[in-house]
Amino acid sequence: MKAEIITIGDEILIGQTVDTNSAWMANELNIIGVDVLRISSISDKKDEIFKALDNAKLLADIILITGGLGPTDDDITKTSLAEYFKTILVQDKEVLNHIEHFVIKRKSSMNVRNIQQADVPENCKIIKNNLGTAPGMWFEQEGRIIISMPGVPFEMKEMMSAYLLPKLAKNTTNSSIVHKTILTQGCSESKLAEILEKWEYNLPDIISVAYLPTPGLIKLRLTAKGENQNLLENLIDEQIIKLEKVIPELICGYDSDRLEEVLGKLLIKHDKTLSTAESCTGGNIAHLLTSIPGSSAYFKGGIIAYSNEIKENILSVSKSNLDDYGAVSKQVVEEMAEEVRKLYSTDFAIATSGIAGPTGGSEDKPVGTTWIAVSNKSKVISKKFIFGNHRGRNINYASLTAINMLRKLILGK
Amino acid sequence: MKAEIITIGDEILIGQTVDTNSAWMANELNIIGVDVLRISSISDKKDEIFKALDNAKLLADIILITGGLGPTDDDITKTSLAEYFKTILVQDKEVLNHIEHFVIKRKSSMNVRNIQQADVPENCKIIKNNLGTAPGMWFEQEGRIIISMPGVPFEMKEMMSAYLLPKLAKNTTNSSIVHKTILTQGCSESKLAEILEKWEYNLPDIISVAYLPTPGLIKLRLTAKGENQNLLENLIDEQIIKLEKVIPELICGYDSDRLEEVLGKLLIKHDKTLSTAESCTGGNIAHLLTSIPGSSAYFKGGIIAYSNEIKENILSVSKSNLDDYGAVSKQVVEEMAEEVRKLYSTDFAIATSGIAGPTGGSEDKPVGTTWIAVSNKSKVISKKFIFGNHRGRNINYASLTAINMLRKLILGK
Numbered sequence: 001m002k003a004e005i006i007t008i009g010d011e012i013l014i015g016q017t018v019d020t021n022s023a024w025m026a027n028e029l030n031i032i033g034v035d036v037l038r039i040s041s042i043s044d045k046k047d048e049i050f051k052a053l054d055n056a057k058l059l060a061d062i063i064l065i066t067g068g069l070g071p072t073d074d075d076i077t078k079t080s081l082a083e084y085f086k087t088i089l090v091q092d093k094e095v096l097n098h099i100e101h102f103v104i105k106r107k108s109s110m111n112v113r114n115i116q117q118a119d120v121p122e123n124c125k126i127i128k129n130n131l132g133t134a135p136g137m138w139f140e141q142e143g144r145i146i147i148s149m150p151g152v153p154f155e156m157k158e159m160m161s162a163y164l165l166p167k168l169a170k171n172t173t174n175s176s177i178v179h180k181t182i183l184t185q186g187c188s189e190s191k192l193a194e195i196l197e198k199w200e201y202n203l204p205d206i207i208s209v210a211y212l213p214t215p216g217l218i219k220l221r222l223t224a225k226g227e228n229q230n231l232l233e234n235l236i237d238e239q240i241i242k243l244e245k246v247i248p249e250l251i252c253g254y255d256s257d258r259l260e261e262v263l264g265k266l267l268i269k270h271d272k273t274l275s276t277a278e279s280c281t282g283g284n285i286a287h288l289l290t291s292i293p294g295s296s297a298y299f300k301g302g303i304i305a306y307s308n309e310i311k312e313n314i315l316s317v318s319k320s321n322l323d324d325y326g327a328v329s330k331q332v333v334e335e336m337a338e339e340v341r342k343l344y345s346t347d348f349a350i351a352t353s354g355i356a357g358p359t360g361g362s363e364d365k366p367v368g369t370t371w372i373a374v375s376n377k378s379k380v381i382s383k384k385f386i387f388g389n390h391r392g393r394n395i396n397y398a399s400l401t402a403i404n405m406l407r408k409l410i411l412g413k
Numbered sequence: 414m415k416a417e418i419i420t421i422g423d424e425i426l427i428g429q430t431v432d433t434n435s436a437w438m439a440n441e442l443n444i445i446g447v448d449v450l451r452i453s454s455i456s457d458k459k460d461e462i463f464k465a466l467d468n469a470k471l472l473a474d475i476i477l478i479t480g481g482l483g484p485t486d487d488d489i490t491k492t493s494l495a496e497y498f499k500t501i502l503v504q505d506k507e508v509l510n511h512i513e514h515f516v517i518k519r520k521s522s523m524n525v526r527n528i529q530q531a532d533v534p535e536n537c538k539i540i541k542n543n544l545g546t547a548p549g550m551w552f553e554q555e556g557r558i559i560i561s562m563p564g565v566p567f568e569m570k571e572m573m574s575a576y577l578l579p580k581l582a583k584n585t586t587n588s589s590i591v592h593k594t595i596l597t598q599g600c601s602e603s604k605l606a607e608i609l610e611k612w613e614y615n616l617p618d619i620i621s622v623a624y625l626p627t628p629g630l631i632k633l634r635l636t637a638k639g640e641n642q643n644l645l646e647n648l649i650d651e652q653i654i655k656l657e658k659v660i661p662e663l664i665c666g667y668d669s670d671r672l673e674e675v676l677g678k679l680l681i682k683h684d685k686t687l688s689t690a691e692s693c694t695g696g697n698i699a700h701l702l703t704s705i706p707g708s709s710a711y712f713k714g715g716i717i718a719y720s721n722e723i724k725e726n727i728l729s730v731s732k733s734n735l736d737d738y739g740a741v742s743k744q745v746v747e748e749m750a751e752e753v754r755k756l757y758s759t760d761f762a763i764a765t766s767g768i769a770g771p772t773g774g775s776e777d778k779p780v781g782t783t784w785i786a787v788s789n790k791s792k793v794i795s796k797k798f799i800f801g802n803h804r805g806r807n808i809n810y811a812s813l814t815a816i817n818m819l820r821k822l823i824l825g826k
Binding site for chain 2: 017020028188190393
């Protein structure tokens with residue numbers, strides 16, 4: 001089955017609201033085997049809604065509409081749909097009761113706008129809105145299903161989960177889709193594609209691969225479409241096993257994993273603790289680590305040594321190393337890692353020192369030059385990187401690269 | 414001028430990626446007086462791209478396309494556009510040089526895919542990609558402008574800000590639009606709307622106001638549309654002066670200001686230095702501060718004391734306070750601020766201690782409970798907040814609230 005999602009609301013077209021509903025809906029529909037062919041955002045205007053429906057009919061069996069069902073004057077979806085389907089609005093007693101209950105529960109009293117929300121197109125099936133007052137509507141026309149839902153995310157999601165997705169799943173053909181995602185770190189998109197050329201070439205026709213670059217990571221998404229769900233999963237797993245043999249050092253996670261989460265799980269598994277000494281990353285590594293619930297189990301804390309004075313006085317980096325090699329050097333970053341590990345008495349430590357930019361670069365140390373060290377009781381490993389000239393990106397790359405370096409150290413890679 | 418935004422990429426249609434680009438673009442276009450009439454997301458398929466362009470031509474003077482310009486086989490936007498505009502791909506020497514520079518800076522080597530990225534449709538104007546290898550493309554056909562950009566958000570944003578928005582602004586009609594934004598911190602959206610009811614009621618008809626909640630801040634955007642640019646600016650400035658009298662304590666910045674940037678400028682102006690002692694914010698305050706270029710002029714660094722052991726051993730917080738009042742207390746957070754300020758010998762310090770969640774809450778200290786302290790040589794000011802139960806938002810709210818508390822301390826507010 002093919003679907004189009006239509007989002008109605010000026011707030012999206014002026015950029016005031018990011019449309020997160022469509023991504024959620026697309027993902028859920030995809031899981032039950034409904035292909036979303038297009039997502040459109042249009043304004044609260046009758047003729048725009050008509051045009052969008054006419055367009056959608058040309059490619060979709062299912063049209064899902066969100067937005068424009070509120071009680072205020074700018075909400076015109078319901079009246080527009082009634083006109084589009086050449087029908088009239090009639091009051092629905094059940095909906096009216098539901099709204100009354102709802103309003104009373106909120107210690108409020110019914111007003112004319114509440115009552116109007118119980119008026120629905122005569123020819124539609126009502127979808128109950130358990131979390132709000134605006135009902136959903138299910139229309140059928142020329143073998144097509146047209147569904148209208150509120151734009152309020154939690155109301156829409158409840159309607160989809162409780163009623164629509166199970167119902168649509170029954171209607172869909174028995175074709176399945178399987179997606180698996182592999183996280184890679186430490187290689188550019190074009191380089192990765194070059195390395196994987198042969199592997200890609202040998203993929204079965206029903207498996208497609210997409211490269212999804214995210215800050216500091218590149219995700220590989222494998223998609224298989226066909227009849228038999230299990231067969232597809234096995235086919236994809238086979239290809240992932242092959243992939244793991246081609247780029248073992250680049251793979252750092254799967255599906256919805258986050259690198260800082262992968263590291264956290266490793267530390268918990270081995271019952272180890274971690275501290276950080278950050279210069280150029282300025283606290284971002286600690287921020288990423290502590291964004292994970294439960295990180296206090298393994299992350300004791302860290303030192304942000306943004307100035308040399310702090311590197312020397314708090315982290316006890318030797319003045320001679322700072323003078324002889326500069327703050328952005330193998331010697332200093334290794335000392336930083338060692339010192340914070342001892343100071344915080346943790347099993348592992350991460351340290352960074354680099355030139356995030358935009359200024360501060362030199363001939364032999366251009367902007368983007370970054371030294372990263374990871375250490376444990378028995379060894380310190382450090383590496384030099386030259387990222388780009390965009391400050392934010394450099395901080396992000398350095399942070400994820402450092403987290404991944406520690407992951408590899410723990411795994412003995 | 415009327416525009417359509419077309420986003421190309423299966424990752425959006427399967428719900429793996431939320432399309433945040435379109436909202437950003439729509440907002441920026443709106444500011445220069447370009448109306449976005451539709452946003453469409455379509456898949457990486459040639460015929461879908463053709464269909465989308467045919468549809469877009471029916472309603473837009475400007476068509477902005479993002480996505481599908483990467484070096485891998487699933488990126489087909491460029492070849493599709495060449496075919497759509499009945500032209501061929503030719504190698505652009507300037508683009509090739511740019512890519513070479515880019516690749517070499519990363520100590521990597523050119524591969525065939527890099528070289529292919531320098532092939533561009535013969536009839537298009539090149540838009541330089543300062544932050545990546547895929548060039549943007551500017552086509553003109555039947556009085557319409559069609560622009561293709563990379564989907565990588567920071568590359569697209571740089572292209573828009575540095576080149577496209579100024580260029581498009583010139584092309585737009587002579588009716589002017591003036592936007593000014595006021596940043597507020599420390600008050601909920603509904604509360605703020607209540608406080609500003611009278612001020613809003615008395616706004617001139619040609620000025621509209623929008624509430625834009627962002628994590629930890631609420632932005633007020635004033636928009637004036639009319640003929641005379643200067644008149645509009647004066648009108649808006651008058652209203653802002655009135656607004657400053659209504660909520661002086663809530664306003665913390667203007668237009669594209671970032672709170673951490675506002676604080677940075679203040680510290681530079683007064684030639685003062687800053688250090689941080691973070692528990693619940695886990696390094697996010699330092700991360701925000703160091704995301705500002707030049708922050709090393711005033712930010713010496715900080716200590717992330719995620720465990721009590723570190724609070725005690727590194728920050729010398731008294732054991733008795735930790736035992737008697739707990740880590741999340743006035744006593745401990747004030748000690749943290751004082752100790753880090755002395756340890757790092759800075760003029761000012763910020764400290765946070767709270768329960769970010771989702772677990773760790775108790776009857777008298779629920780999730781979201783956060784103590785924040787700011788200090789200088791002569792005083793320590795601390796305050797208790799109860800944010801929400803969403804970990805990420807709590808960290809964000811606490812960070813921005815803390816930065817704003819220091820801003821107020823410096824200003825003697």
